[in-house]
Amino acid sequence: MKAWILAGAACAALGVASTAIAQDVITARREGMRAEGRQMEAIKAVIDARGDTRPIVERVDTITGFYRDLQALYPVGSGTGQTRALPAIWSDPAGFEAARTNIVGALAVLRSAAASGDVAATAAAFNQVGAGCAACHRGYRAAAR
Numbered sequence: 254m255k256a257w258i259l260a261g262a263a264c265a266a267l268g269v270a271s272t273a274i275a276q277d278v279i280t281a282r283r284e285g286m287r288a289e290g291r292q293m294e295a296i297k298a299v300i301d302a303r304g305d306t307r308p309i310v311e312r313v314d315t316i317t318g319f320y321r322d323l324q325a326l327y328p329v330g331s332g333t334g335q336t337r338a339l340p341a342i343w344s345d346p347a348g349f350e351a352a353r354t355n356i357v358g359a360l361a362v363l364r365s366a367a368a369s370g371d372v373a374a375t376a377a378a379f380n381q382v383g384a385g386c387a388a389c390h391r392g393y394r395a396a397a398r
Contacts, residue, residue: 276334276335278326278327278328278331279331279334279336279338280335281326282326282327282336282338283335285319285326288319289315289316289319289320292312292315292316293316293379293382293383293386295312296309296312296313296363296379297379300375300376300379304372305370306366306367306369306370306371306372306375307367307368309363309367309375310368313363313364314364316360317360317361317364320353320356320357321357323353324346324349324353327342327349329343337394337395337396337397338393338394338395339392339393339394339395341392341393342393345392348392348393349389349392349393352385352388352389352392352393355385355388356382356385356386356389359378359381359382359384359385360382362378363375363378363379363382365378366378
């Protein structure tokens, strides 16, 4: 009987711990996405001002680093709580990975364009990154409540 009580307590503790871990990863991905949004806003400001695009490279590298490991921020069990992640992330992991890969590819083009100093090419590449983000959000993120 005592063993069953201890086993039950251990399982309850694991449930609480896994809930806390899931919330930690949800918080990390939300904060990460907000930070990447701020990076994109700063890049857009440079493009809109027709400024020197070369300093944008550092911002693009930061965004790319976040997206390289994006799937690690969506472990199984982190689809509930304060998240707008749709179940399709876990039911269609290949599609989610394809969306992530598309964004990383578009970021590589943006990086090259920004490094060249060509504002028009940077603007076009920036729009492609935005399109990749929008496509991912349509398929894998719930609308704001």
